Amino acid sequence: MKCAGDIDVRDVEEAYINIDPIQAGGRLTPGAMKALIAYCDGYSVCDNCRKPNRLDYIQKPPIDRFHRELAEFVGMDAARVVPGARRGFQAVADTYVEKGDPVLITALSHYTEVLAIEARGGVPREIPRSPGNIITPDAAADKIEAVVRETGKTPPLLFLDHVDYSYGNLHPAREIARVAHQYDIPVLLNGAYTVGVMPVDGKDLGVDFVVGSGHKSMAAPAPSGVLAARSERASEVFRTTTTRTDVTSRTFGIKEVEMMGCTLMGVTLVAMMASFPAVKERVGTWDAELGNTGLVVDALRRISGTVIVSQYPRQHTLTRVDTTQSFDRVAAAHRKKGFFFTSALKSRGIAGIIPGATRVWKFNCYGITRAQAEYVAESFLAIARENGIPVS
Amino acid sequence: MKCAGDIDVRDVEEAYINIDPIQAGGRLTPGAMKALIAYCDGYSVCDNCRKPNRLDYIQKPPIDRFHRELAEFVGMDAARVVPGARRGFQAVADTYVEKGDPVLITALSHYTEVLAIEARGGVPREIPRSPGNIITPDAAADKIEAVVRETGKTPPLLFLDHVDYSYGNLHPAREIARVAHQYDIPVLLNGAYTVGVMPVDGKDLGVDFVVGSGHKSMAAPAPSGVLAARSERASEVFRTTTTRTDVTSRTFGIKEVEMMGCTLMGVTLVAMMASFPAVKERVGTWDAELGNTGLVVDALRRISGTVIVSQYPRQHTLTRVDTTQSFDRVAAAHRKKGFFFTSALKSRGIAGIIPGATRVWKFNCYGITRAQAEYVAESFLAIARENGIPVS
Numbered sequence: 001m002k003c004a005g006d007i008d009v010r011d012v013e014e015a016y017i018n019i020d021p022i023q024a025g026g027r028l029t030p031g032a033m034k035a036l037i038a039y040c041d042g043y044s045v046c047d048n049c050r051k052p053n054r055l056d057y058i059q060k061p062p063i064d065r066f067h068r069e070l071a072e073f074v075g076m077d078a079a080r081v082v083p084g085a086r087r088g089f090q091a092v093a094d095t096y097v098e099k100g101d102p103v104l105i106t107a108l109s110h111y112t113e114v115l116a117i118e119a120r121g122g123v124p125r126e127i128p129r130s131p132g133n134i135i136t137p138d139a140a141a142d143k144i145e146a147v148v149r150e151t152g153k154t155p156p157l158l159f160l161d162h163v164d165y166s167y168g169n170l171h172p173a174r175e176i177a178r179v180a181h182q183y184d185i186p187v188l189l190n191g192a193y194t195v196g197v198m199p200v201d202g203k204d205l206g207v208d209f210v211v212g213s214g215h216k217s218m219a220a221p222a223p224s225g226v227l228a229a230r231s232e233r234a235s236e237v238f239r240t241t242t243t244r245t246d247v248t249s250r251t252f253g254i255k256e257v258e259m260m261g262c263t264l265m266g267v268t269l270v271a272m273m274a275s276f277p278a279v280k281e282r283v284g285t286w287d288a289e290l291g292n293t294g295l296v297v298d299a300l301r302r303i304s305g306t307v308i309v310s311q312y313p314r315q316h317t318l319t320r321v322d323t324t325q326s327f328d329r330v331a332a333a334h335r336k337k338g339f340f341f342t343s344a345l346k347s348r349g350i351a352g353i354i355p356g357a358t359r360v361w362k363f364n365c366y367g368i369t370r371a372q373a374e375y376v377a378e379s380f381l382a383i384a385r386e387n388g389i390p391v392s
Numbered sequence: 393m394k395c396a397g398d399i400d401v402r403d404v405e406e407a408y409i410n411i412d413p414i415q416a417g418g419r420l421t422p423g424a425m426k427a428l429i430a431y432c433d434g435y436s437v438c439d440n441c442r443k444p445n446r447l448d449y450i451q452k453p454p455i456d457r458f459h460r461e462l463a464e465f466v467g468m469d470a471a472r473v474v475p476g477a478r479r480g481f482q483a484v485a486d487t488y489v490e491k492g493d494p495v496l497i498t499a500l501s502h503y504t505e506v507l508a509i510e511a512r513g514g515v516p517r518e519i520p521r522s523p524g525n526i527i528t529p530d531a532a533a534d535k536i537e538a539v540v541r542e543t544g545k546t547p548p549l550l551f552l553d554h555v556d557y558s559y560g561n562l563h564p565a566r567e568i569a570r571v572a573h574q575y576d577i578p579v580l581l582n583g584a585y586t587v588g589v590m591p592v593d594g595k596d597l598g599v600d601f602v603v604g605s606g607h608k609s610m611a612a613p614a615p616s617g618v619l620a621a622r623s624e625r626a627s628e629v630f631r632t633t634t635t636r637t638d639v640t641s642r643t644f645g646i647k648e649v650e651m652m653g654c655t656l657m658g659v660t661l662v663a664m665m666a667s668f669p670a671v672k673e674r675v676g677t678w679d680a681e682l683g684n685t686g687l688v689v690d691a692l693r694r695i696s697g698t699v700i701v702s703q704y705p706r707q708h709t710l711t712r713v714d715t716t717q718s719f720d721r722v723a724a725a726h727r728k729k730g731f732f733f734t735s736a737l738k739s740r741g742i743a744g745i746i747p748g749a750t751r752v753w754k755f756n757c758y759g760i761t762r763a764q765a766e767y768v769a770e771s772f773l774a775i776a777r778e779n780g781i782p783v784s
Contacts, residue, residue, distance in 0.1 A: 003430040004423035004666035007453045010430045012439055026434015026658075031396035033432055036659070038395040038402045040428050042418015042607030042614055047404055061399045083475035083615050086652040094511055105637075111644040112653050118635050119486060119649050126639035215434030215658060222434055222658035223475050223615065243510050245497075247518035252503040257511050260478040261504050266418075266607060266614035267428070267659065274396035 012351050017372050020352030021318055022165075024366035025197045025217035028271060032219055035274035036267050044266040052254050055262040055269075056080060066273045073280060074191070074210040075201035076228035078238060080256070081214075081264045081272065085192045086112035088211035088227035089159065090119065091258035092188050095237045096156040097122040102147045104155045104180075106135045106171075108164035110190060117159075125155065132311065133167045135160065137175035144183050158185050160207075162200065163193040168318030168362070169311040177206040186233060192216045193318060195226065196279050197366060198286040208233045214268065219275035224268040292373035293317045293365045299377035304390040305329070309360065317366040328358040330387040344383045350376055404743050409764050412744030413710055414557075416758035417589045417609035420663060424611055427666035428659050436658040444646050447654040447661075448472060458665045465672060466583070466602040467593035468620035470630060472648070473606075473656045473664065477584045478504035480603035480619035481551065482511065483650035484580050487629045488548040489514040494539045496547045496572075498527045498563075500556035502582060509551075517547065524703065525559045527552065529567035536575050550577050552599075554592065555585040560710030560754070561703040569598040578625060584608045585710060587618065588671050589758060590678040600625045606660065611667035616660040684765035685709045685757045691769035696782040697721070701752065709758040720750040722779040736775045742768055 003009040012018050013027060028036065039045060039061075048060040056067040071079035082088045089112055097103055099121035105113050107129040117124045127143040130136050140158070148154055158180045163170050177187045186208040194200050195212025196219065202210040214224025229237055238259070241252045255261045264272070293314050300306050305325030310318075327341045334340040338356040345353060353361055365373055384391050395401040404410050405419060420428065431437060431453075440452040448459040463471035474480045481504055489495055491513035497505050499521040509516045519535040522528050532550070540546055550572045555562050569579045578600040586592050587604025588611065594602040606616025621629055630651070633644045647653045656664070685706050692698050697717030702710075719733045726732040730748040737745060745753055757765055776783050 004427040005669055007427055007430075007662060007666055010436055010439065013433060020435075020439075022438065023433065023435045028432050028434075033429070035396040035399055036428065036432050037425070038399075040420050040425055040613055040663070041405060041415065042420075042612065043412075043415045044402055044614075046414065047402065047412075083479070084652075084657075087475070087479075090652055107637075107640045111633075111642075111647060114635050114637070114642075114644060115633060115647060115649050115652050118633055119652075124635060124637055126637050128639050220434065221432055222436075222660065223656055241503075241507060241510055243506050243516060245499075245506070245516055245518050247520050248499045250503075250506075252506060255503060255507060257507050260476075260482055260507050260511075264615055265476075268614065270399060271432070274399055277397055 016346070016349050016351035017368055017376060018352045019350060019363040019365055019368070019376065021362040021364045022216060023352065024317065024364040025193075025219070026215040026222070027219060027367060028221065029219050029275040029278045031274040031278065032271040035270045036221065039267050039270040042266060045269055046265055054254055055265065061270060061273065063269065063273070066276065069276070070226055071228050074195055074212065074226065074228045075203040076210055077231035078234035079226055079228035080238060080259055081269055082225045082227050082259070083263060083268070084215065084223035085190065085211045085213040085225040086116065087223070088209075088225055089113050089116035089188070089190070091227055092157065092209055092237055093117055093120050093122065094258055096186065098156070102151050102153055102155045104140075104143065104147070104158040104185065106160060106164075108133065108135065108166050108169070109159055109161055110165050110192065113159040113190065133169055133309075134311070135171045135176065137172060137179045140176045140179045144179070144185065148183070154183055155185055158187045159190060160187060161190040161193075163316045163318065165193065165318075167310045167320050168193065168314070168316040168364075170315040173205045173207060181206065193316065197283060197289070197317070199283050202228060203230070209237070214272045218272060218279050220272035221268050224264055224272050289317050289366055290314060292368060292370060293319060295373050296363075296365050296377045296380070299380050302392045303380065303384040304392065318362060318364045320360065320362050322360045324359045326384065326389050327387075330389065331358040334387075340387070341383065344386070345379065348379045350379055408738070408741050408743035409760055409768060410744045411742060411755040411757055411760070411768065413754040413756045414608060415744065416709065416756040417585075417611070418607040418614070419611060419759060420613065421611050421667040421670045423666040423670065424663040427662045428613065431659050431662040434658055437661055438657055446646055447657065453662060453665065455661065455665070458668065461668070462618055463620050466587055466604065466618070466620045467595040468602055469623035470626035471618055471620040472630060472651055473661055474617045474619050474651070475655060475660070476607065476615035477582065477603045477605040477617040478508065479615070480601075480617055481505050481508035481580065481582070483619055484549065484601055484629055485509055485512050485514065486650055488578065490548070494543050494545055494547045496532075496535065496539070496550040496577065498552060498556075500525065500527065500558050500561070501551055501553055502557050502584065505551040505582065525561055525701075526703070527563045527568065529564060529571045532568045532571045536571070536577065540575070546575055547577055550579045551582060552579060553582040553585075555708045555710065557585065557710075559702045559712050560585065560706070560708040560756075562707040565597045565599060573598065585708065589675060589681070589709070591675050594620060595622070601629070606664045610664060610671050612664035613660050616656055616664050680762075681709050681758055682706060684760060684762060685711060687765050688757050688769045688772070691772050694784045695772065695776040696784065710754060710756045712752065712754050714752050716751045718776065718781050719779075722781065723750040732779070733775065736778070737771065740771045742771055
């Protein structure tokens with residue numbers, strides 16, 4: 001069925017239990033869906049934009065209050081909405097990174113942090129991961145020392161993924177920030193996988209910036225996100241324009257250079273706002289989410305040859321699993337090859353795993369019910385049993 | 393009525409004829425509204441993202457084909473979707489502007505071009521406007537000469553607003569591009585007010601880049617837009633990452649640095665795509681739109697003391713009008729002050745003029761019917777008559 005022209009209706013959320021690694025936290029709330037319809041048109045939130053004409057000053061809808069609450073929600077002093085977490089990385093890199101600067105990332109950093117640095121001519125330098133795929137404060141200290149020694153420069157910035165995209169592991173942000181601050185290096189916490197699903201308090205963690213993703217973890221449409229900062233950093237990254245043009249002597253008020261003026265002028269912002277009360281509430285039930293994930297993870301571990309590659313027990317719902325010695329062995333002899341696995345899941349109403357994946361793959365059980373988690377767990381076991389893989 | 397939490401339902405398009413200057417071209421088509429609902433969730437277009445894992449390679453929904461058609465639509469070789477026209481300006485400024493570079497804009501350039509230049513440490517230099525508020529090729533040549541003489545540098549870029557935000561005037565892009573190219577200066581055509589409402593052919597105009605705005609003129613939600621380039625420039629602005637990280641030796645495939653990887657991962661893009669067939673068609677009926685605008689403009693000109701400040705006859709639907717000697721005189725004595733005017737319009741079912749504005753204001757009749765245009769024209773006349781302003 002088509003929803004418009006040659007675009008198929010998307011019904012994955014209606015027809016399946018969707019355990020896609022990146023989609024779980026970006027499903028809209030019912031409130032967001034209603035707001036989305038009401039504010040679908042282009043500049044829909046600008047009906048009541050008055051001087052000083054900036055998005056975060058608009059009172060109707062209550063965008064100004066939302067900005068204040070958003071800062072408070074992540075434990076920072078100021079917040080702006082941005083078109084995705086990556087645009088937050090870009091704004092911060094643009095502010096601090098000069099050509100040739102070494103910039104700290106980690107061995108588990110998301111590629112968009114690398115792009116933000118590369119765009120400024122900076123050189124990403126990775127803090128290695130431990131054998132358990134954790135970034136440790138010791139590794140951070142060693143890397144900082146090594147980079148300073150080698151380049152003679154103190155890196156202007158450290159990007160740390162609070163929970164990384166690859167393993168879904170939770171890294172010791174507080175301890176790493178403490179180390180970085182001993183060298184006066186500001187820390188950007190990439191909370192794309194945490195802000196909006198679990199409690200995040202930037203001040204408590206001692207970081208300078210918190211970035212979140214609306215479409216990844218805040219039940220919002222794409223592209224949306226948040227960039228929040230401590231007040232001393234906010235004046236830098238949210239600096240306003242100082243240009244006076246040469247012929248007409250125009251100035252541009254309080255428009256912020258790194259935000260390129262206003263950012264989300266319609267449906268993305270309003271849906272983010274409409275989801276916000278539910279998002280604030282849901283971070284309080286994170287333990288229940290981890291419980292559901294634990295249930296699925298424990299089922300997978302009962303399947304002979306299956307290894308949970310992520311940190312165990314799980315501290316996040318995004319999980320990486322290695323089934324090279326279980327489902328992939330079946331795939332080798334199956335007429336559907338690797339597709340037997342995702343096909344079996346699909347026939348059970350479970351979607352979101354990359355079709356054909358039977359070696360190392362990821363899933364994310366965020367936002368499903370306990371009963372759905374039990375069903376997913378039982379489905380993995382059943383598929384194993386049906387294909388002759390021992391289950392303990 | 394609230395649509396969610398404390399967010400009022402937005403019904404301006406349902407309840408009024410909306411002649412807001414910036415909203416007219418961003419109203420969604422019915423197709424876009426349907427697609428919006430189906431693809432509302434975060435990463436909704438990523439269900440079928442396969443290697444090489446880039447937005448513009450996704451075939452289902454047909455995002456790859458849309459990109460090709462989009463380039464063709466604006467007469468360029470390559471196109472990418474971006475989170476608003478301003479992010480297109482940013483990508484191009486990031487690619488070409490170095491600290492201290494003089495960068496050409498015009499006296500009628502949008503502020504977001506200035507921010508894109510300021511973010512790179514460039515210095516915007518304005519090409520003056522003629523007394524009729526047109527940017528002429530002679531003025532461009534004179535300014536280039538002056539800047540080269542003064543700074544010893546050839547500007548790396550010229551930003552030209554095809555139709556400017558202030559007067560809605562159409563500027564001679566082809567002739568200005570020809571002048572710029574004599575100095576080897578690439579030209580970015582800001583088509584925020586043209587791409588999607590009137591025919592724009594970048595190659596025919598001889599420009600290097602065409603930028604359009606989804607939420608301003610392509611019947612799409614915010615933030616959305618297009619950055620298109622000739623092939624020789626595309627390889628520069630859409631260059632892919634060259635980083636190899638120092639510890640894990642990671643590389644990041646064909647991710648494009650200035651795009652920060654993928655750009656519009658859901659509802660913004662799908663709605664833009666769903667509107668596209670209608671958008672392609674509607675640029676062919678631009679003359680009828682100008683006819684409607686002409687009708688309203690001619691009515692306003694009949695109101696004694698009223699001056700159409702924009703180019704006349706109108707070549708665009710966005711129009712600036714000076715009513716200091718007509719409606720503003722009424723305001724001086726009216727108990728509602730300047731609000732009498734927008735209040736009178738509102739009681740007639742017409743919205744979109746800044747409340748209280750009676751001196752210099754803008755409106756945009758794009759996308760209304762002939763009957764609605766006649767009604768708007770008659771309403772202006774009626775309000776004048778009711779308030780004792782002579783009508784010829």
